[in-house]
Amino acid sequence: xxxxxxxxxxxxxxxxxxxxxxxxxxxxxxxxxxxxxxxxxxxxxxxxxxxxxxxxxxxxxxxxxxxxxxxxxxxxxxxxxxxxxxxxxxxxxxxxxxxxxxxxxxxxxxxxxxxxxxxxxxxxxxxxxxxxxxxxxxxxxxxxxxxxxxxxxxxxxxxxxxxxxxxxxxxxxxxxxxxxxxxxxxxxxxxxxxxxxxxxxxxxxxxxxxxxxxxxxxxxxxxxxxxxxxxxxxxxxxxxxxxxxxxxxxxxxxxxxxxxxxxxxxxxxxxxxxxxxxxxxxxxxxxxxxxxxxxxxxxxxxxxxxxxxxxxxxxxxxxxxxxxxxxxxxxxxxxxxxxxxxxxxxxxxxxxxxxxxxxxxxxxxxxxxxxxxxxxxxxxxxxxxxxxxxxxxxxxxxxxxxxxxxxxxxxxxxxxxxxxxxxxxxxxxxxxxxxxxxxxxxxxxxxxxxxxxxxxxxxxxxxxxxxxxxxxxxxxxxxxxxxxxxxxxxxxxxxxxxxxxxxxxxxxxxxxxxxxxxxxxxxxxxxxxxxxxxxxxxxxxxxxxxxxxxxxxxxxxxxxxxxxxxxxxxxxxxxxxxxxxxxxxxxxxxxxxxxxxxxxxxxxxxxxxxxxxxxxxxxxxxxxxxxxxxxxxxxxxxxxxxxxxxxxxxxxxxx
Numbered sequence: 146x147x148x149x150x151x152x153x154x155x156x157x158x159x160x161x162x163x164x165x166x167x168x169x170x171x172x173x174x175x176x177x178x179x180x181x182x183x184x185x186x187x188x189x190x191x192x193x194x195x196x197x198x199x200x201x202x203x204x205x206x207x208x209x210x211x212x213x214x215x216x217x218x219x220x221x222x223x224x225x226x227x228x229x230x231x232x233x234x235x236x237x238x239x240x241x242x243x244x245x246x247x248x249x250x251x252x253x254x255x256x257x258x259x260x261x262x263x264x265x266x267x268x269x270x271x272x273x274x275x276x277x278x279x280x281x282x283x284x285x286x287x288x289x290x291x292x293x294x295x296x297x298x299x300x301x302x303x304x305x306x307x308x309x310x311x312x313x314x315x316x317x318x319x320x321x322x323x324x325x326x327x328x329x330x331x332x333x334x335x336x337x338x339x340x341x342x343x344x345x346x347x348x349x350x351x352x353x354x355x356x357x358x359x360x361x362x363x364x365x366x367x368x369x370x371x372x373x374x375x376x377x378x379x380x381x382x383x384x385x386x387x388x389x390x391x392x393x394x395x396x397x398x399x400x401x402x403x404x405x406x407x408x409x410x411x412x413x414x415x416x417x418x419x420x421x422x423x424x425x426x427x428x429x430x431x432x433x434x435x436x437x438x439x440x441x442x443x444x445x446x447x448x449x450x451x452x453x454x455x456x457x458x459x460x461x462x463x464x465x466x467x468x469x470x471x472x473x474x475x476x477x478x479x480x481x482x483x484x485x486x487x488x489x490x491x492x493x494x495x496x497x498x499x500x501x502x503x504x505x506x507x508x509x510x511x512x513x514x515x516x517x518x519x520x521x522x523x524x525x526x527x528x529x530x531x532x533x534x535x536x537x538x539x540x541x542x543x544x545x546x547x548x549x550x551x552x553x554x555x556x557x558x559x560x561x562x563x564x565x566x567x568x569x570x571x572x573x574x575x576x577x578x579x580x581x582x583x584x585x586x587x588x589x590x591x592x593x594x595x596x597x598x599x600x601x602x603x604x605x606x607x608x609x610x611x612x613x614x615x616x617x618x619x620x621x622x623x624x625x626x627x628x629x630x631x632x633x634x635x636x637x638x639x640x641x642x643x644x645x646x647x648x649x650x651x652x653x654x655x656x657x658x659x660x661x662x663x664x665x666x667x668x669x670x671x672x673x674x675x676x677x678x679x680x681x682x683x684x685x686x687x688x689x690x691x692x693x694x695x696x697x698x699x700x701x702x703x704x705x706x707x708x709x710x711x712x713x714x715x716x717x718x719x720x721x722x723x724x725x726x727x728x729x730x731x732x733x734x735x736x737x738x739x740x741x742x743x744x745x746x747x748x749x750x751x752x753x754x755x756x757x758x759x760x761x762x763x764x765x766x767x768x769x770x771x772x773x774x775x776x777x778x779x780x781x782x783x784x785x786x787x788x789x790x791x792x793x794x795x796x797x798x799x800x
Contacts, residue, residue, distance in 0.1 A: 181230065206236065220232075278311060279314070279322045290755040327774045340635050343375075345371065347386070348387070348393075348742050364396035384410035385409055410593060413587050415550070415551065419530060420482070420534075422558065426526070429576060430573075439515045440491045443472070444491065450512075453512055460500050488520045488524050533550045540739075540743075542739070545597045545735055545736060555581060561577065602683045603683075622661065660728075661731060664727050673725075751776070752772050
């Protein structure tokens with residue numbers, strides 16, 4: 146005879162009551178069910194007496210008068226188990242055991258995982274040749290930097306994915322496959338980049354003891370070797386972009402002035418220079434630095450107290466359709482722009498934080514509301530800096546973007562200086578003005594700042610801009626003329642200015658400079674119909690973008706409108722290039738010069754994910770092969786979003 150209860154099943158016939166002589170407990174034995182179906186069917190008896198089989202509920206139902214009678218509810222044999230569970234819950238108040246519900250969730254997760262794995266080349270049943278399968282394994286490890294090589298020795302991993310792993314495949318085979326695949330990708334990258342113009346990005350390095358590499362001549366040697374090697378592969382290196390560290394800049398200046406790289410243009414990282422300017426601004430406006438500190442303290446307080454984290458999450462879950470957001474902390478790489486994100490996130494959570502502070506069950510000494518008015522002010526000050534940094538740290542941002550955005554930011558800062566003087570804060574205003582001049586000199590050190598600025602399609606109100614730009618045209622042409630003759634097809638030098646005769650070289654160069662200045666006049670005055678039409682189109686699209694961006698400072702991570710058509714800088718110049726061919730050569734070269742060295746910082750971050758304290762003994766050869774494969778694969782497949790064309794209205798906001 147069997148008796149049933151909500152989540153226990155007792156079989157009296159099998160293990161009912163052991164005898165007292167055995168010295169064991171008289172408790173009945175608990176049986177765990179293997180599935181929800183088994184649990185629901187245990188309450189029903191299958192009746193096979195009639196022609197049509199059906200299930201009968203074995204439980205008793207309590208009547209309003211207090212008496213109980215057999216339930217007797219019947220279901221046909223084809224009914225779904227969910228119907229049986231529905232009856233048990235509504236008629237008898239029985240819920241399935243929690244462990245069975247967890248099994249259902251786990252089973253669904255496993256189904257989803259199997260579907261994803263079936264779509265993933267690595268885990269799908271292989272129909273490729275052994276060589277192709279090994280290459281796919283190598284790529285899988287390179288694209289997932291946290292996967293350990295020791296997985297190939299793990300019995301569970303081998304058991305799960307044996308169909309995708311060649312027999313006898315070992316760690317040494319994997320490292321060999323990664324190196325071979327890296328070499329193969331490098332050859333493909335050389336083919337893609339050959340016969341093109343490019344720029345180098347450099348960040349200051351450290352030795353194994355985390356000391357700055359300040360040995361004079363180190364960067365000079367490294368850069369010279371890299372540039373000459375790439376030139377042999379048919380790549381024209383027009384410039385180098387580096388942050389504001391003194392050591393690498395000193396070596397680069399030495400390589401350009403005294404070494405064999407005298408044609409290179411030397412740019413300072415736009416993002417790093419902006420960060421320095423934001424630091425200067427914060428010193429003149431202490432409330433900005435205070436706001437970041439308040440937001441950071443609030444975020445740390447919430448992160449360090451579990452009951453506050455739980456309360457914040459609960460408050461957001463109570464709002465239908467609202468995604469749960471976490472607080473953000475500033476980082477060291479981009480201190481001020483990440484400070485903006487920290488402030489913006491606290492402001493976005495303002496409603497929920499106020500609701501948390503009003504709760505009586507929270508420990509009040511652990512949670513104090515920030516000054517939201519102070520945070521609003523700081524957000525309005527920092528937003529444009531943050532926006533410009535997001536634009537400049539894209540791989541497609543060039544020095545023409547940098548010059549225009551720097552001009553826009555510097556105009557705002559100059560207005561801040563005027564406001565400080567009007568309010569009587571003369572020492573702060575003078576200090577900020579002096580720092581602004583220093584940063585401006587850093588930007589103009591490249592020798593082509595005004596030329597880049599005037600190549601932007603919008604009119605810039607800067608005194609003597611065209612005169613400075615004409616002077617910088619001569620500087621750029623004379624600096625790189627020999628290289629342009631060597632790589633004439635790559636830079637697109639018009640046929641009438643090409644020469645292999647040294648006697649006519651100076652004349653060709655002079656004529657080209659004159660043509661560039663003549664084309665610049667057309668570009669500035671918009672006398673040509675095609676130029677006028679292209680500029681009007683560009684300005685119209687820019688105005689639309691500016692209107693959209695006016696309201697973006699209310700969000701911590703503004704989303705871009707993917708459907709908006711961006712008539713970008715590249716499209717403008719390509720539409721008028723045939724009308725001003727000489728100036729177009731200058732545009733093309735400068736458009737290939739990077740606005741920042743953020744790409745190097747992203748590369749360092751990727752390397753840090755792979756070569757950490759746990760895997761510190763991996764050989765440099767393997768590390769280099771894995772990281773290069775990780776980045777070169779994206780470049781070859783054109784899958785990396787930062788490689789796509791960019792303009793003001795096509796902004797990707799990063800946290």
